[in-house]
Amino acid sequence: MTDPASGRLADIIASRLTAALAPTQLEVINDSHHHAGHLGDDGTGESHWTVVVESGAFVGQSRVQRQRLVNNALADLLAGRIHALAIKARAPGE
Structure with missing residues (x-):
């Protein structure tokens, strides 16, 4: 089971x-509680995330290209505030 998005970082991610992908569906899930005390846990409770995103921007894109689009939108956060990000990216109708 996952926690619903909460906190300031969840809002920033969303x-x-x-802004970058105009998603038709977006879910931002804070998985940090599963990693408390593990490597990468910075004590903020906002270090490990899953995003589930459906966007027309993903039509015709490979899985890697879709992940790059998400990573590009969050690049500065991935460089500092986000330790781990799981991405589930799909085009509408998939």
């Missing part, structure tokens, strides 16, 4: 992905 805002960035919305």
Whole structure:
């Protein structure tokens, strides 16, 4: 089971992905509680994330290309505030 998105970083992630990809569906899930005390846990409770995103921007794109689009939108966060990001990216109708 996963926690619903909460906190400021969840809002930032959602805002960035919305601006970059105009998703038809977006879910931002904070998985940090599963990693408490593990490597990469910075104590903020906002270090490990899953995003489930459906976007027309992914039509005709490979899995790697889709992940790159998500990573590009969150690049500065991945360089500092996000330790781990799981990405589930699909085009509408998939």
